[in-house]
Amino acid sequence: MKRKKIVILCIVFIGLLGVFFFYNMFPSKSNGVTKETENLIFSQNEKDLKAIHICNKLNELIFEQVEGNDGLEWKVKNAEASIDEVKLFETIQSLTNIEAINIIKEDTGNLAEYGLASTEIKAILVSRDGGKQTLLLGNPLPTGKGYYFMVEGSKTIYSVEKKTAQPFTITLNDLVLNNKQGNLNGAQFHEITYQNGADSIVMKQVTDSSSKYFSHYYLAEPYDTRPQVNESSEAFETIISVLANVLPMETVTLSASNLSDYGLDKPAVYVEVETLDGELRAISIGKQKENGIYYAQFDKEPAVYLVNLGEYSSIFAIDAFALANTTPVYTFINNVSAITINAESASYQMEYQKSEEDKTNTEMTNVNIEFLLNGQATNEEEMRGVYLDLLELNADSELADNKQSLAEKAAITMEIQFVNEEIITVQYVPYNRDFYAIVIDNQYDFVIAKDKLEKILHQLEVITHSNNS
Incomplete structure (x- = not known):
């Protein structure tokens, strides 16, 4: 009987021992501790900071938190060049949230062994009440995959990843804008991509010096006729403004394990530009957290931020036609030497004759032009008026995938000859009772109301009649 009790007690003891080891090796999820929290060894609310001093072998930097137009903002002290605010924001976030790979040693002992004795590389966080905390970066790990790290005054040495160590070695040159953020204009990009769900718009830089181009870009997608981009349109300005002005408000996570939680696995909107020097600038916009506030990622980096898109809500409704x-x-x-319009009832040739000196004038002002209509000198104001109307002769609708075959011949043909002798031909082919298809090089994407063309023809008829009377 006693033996039986002893056996039972042994089984119970082994069971309790197993439970003890299980709970120590695998912490319960119910205790609220996650892997991310366990790895987070240093955290400081940036709003409580007055300044951050970074000291390394290359330079000393001071980041100051000052009162700005929209509340507190970080500035680089004595920086004369424009600063990349995204990089600065990411640097501050990294320095105030340090994650470790492992604990190396809990009794510091010989700090020189880890490169932590000389404190050549450090970040000093100065709070508003005058308190200071110093973060020390030591030697690279033997594996080459990180660095030794400790908080001055503690007795624990950690290993941290390279990305965690990067802010400690940052230089002013690393933070300089270098055309990546802000001050963006319409002439800085090889390519601009806008994606809204399955719809994609691609704008490419005009690389030839043709006189026919006024814009820096043409639409490579989705249109076959590759029209120029209207850079003064609200749609274009919104795209550039979002890239230039939308900055992180708050860090959600430095590396999301599941992007679908933020709607960033399939972004609502993705905008990307490639600059002339090959740099990539991009923003992915995901779910809306609250009114006007969205989850976002920048430059294809893993960190997720909150951004305010209240002012730029139209970014979700960009279409190629706009x-x-x-x-x-x-x-x-x-840039134009002549425009010839051939209609079924009449033909008109408008000539813009310049002196030999003015033909080589690269300025857009002080050019003397003689205006001719069908060989006759014509009133300048009237002819400029017709040209301005041609500049506004926009299509009324895109056809997209609803194109139908064009059975009829062109009702109106317009031939534009440029000063470099290049010629483009635009045909207006009947599409239905009310619209012409605009055909260029046997391709068409748009239709225009017939009465718009009739108005131009009527103007030219009136001017011709006036010349002959």
């Missing part, structure tokens, strides 16, 4: 310039001519009149 970006396209669909007029037959879209350039300065100085």
Whole structure:
């Protein structure tokens, strides 16, 4: 009987021992401790900080938190060049939230062994009440995959990843804007991509010096006719403004394990530009957290931020048609030598004759032009008026995937000859009772109301009659 009790007690003891080891090796999820929290060895609310001093072998930097127009903002002290605010924000976030790979030693002992005795590389966080905390970065790990790290005054040495160590070695040059953020304009990119769900718009830089181009870009997708981009359109300005002005408000996570939690696995909107020097600038916009506040990622980096898109809500409703310039001519009149319009009832040739000196004038002002209509000198104001109307002769709708075959011949043909002798031909082919299809090089993407063309023809008829009377 006693033996039986002893056996039972042994079984119970072994069971309790197993439970003890299980709970020590695998912490319960119910205790609220996650892997991320366990790895977070240093955290400081940046709003409580007055300044951060970074000291390394290359330079000393001071980041100061000052009162700005929209509350507290970080500045780099004595920085004369424009600072990349995204990089600065990410640096501050990294320094105030330090994650470790492992604990190396809990009794510091010989700090020189880990490169932590000289404190050549450090970050000093100065709070508003005058308190200071110093973070020390030591030697690279033997594996080459990180560095030794400790908080001055503690007795624990940690290993941290390279990305955690990067802010400690940052230089002023690393933070300089270098055309990546802010001050973006319409002439800085090889390519601009806008994606909204399955719809994609691609704008590419005009690389030839053709006189027919006024814009820096043409629409490579989704149109076959590749119209110029209207850079003064609200749609284009919104795209550039979002890239230039939308900055992180708050860090959600430095590396999301599941992007679908934020709607970033399939972003609602993705905008990307490639600059002339090959740099990538991008923003992915995910779910809305609250009114006007969205989850976002920058430059294809893993960190997730909150951004305020209240001012730029139209970024979700960009369409290619709003970006396209669909007029037959879209350039300065100085670049055009003649426009010929052939209709079923009449033909009109408008000539813009310049002196030999003015033909080589690269300025857009002080150019003397003689205006001819069908060989006759014509009133300048009237002819400039017709040209301005041609500049506004935009399509009324895109056809997208609803194109139908064009059975009829062109009712109106417009031929534009440029000063460099390049010629483009635009045909207006009947599409239905009310619209012409705008055909260029046997391709068409748009239709225009017939009465718009009739108005131009009527103007030219009136001017011709006036010349002959």
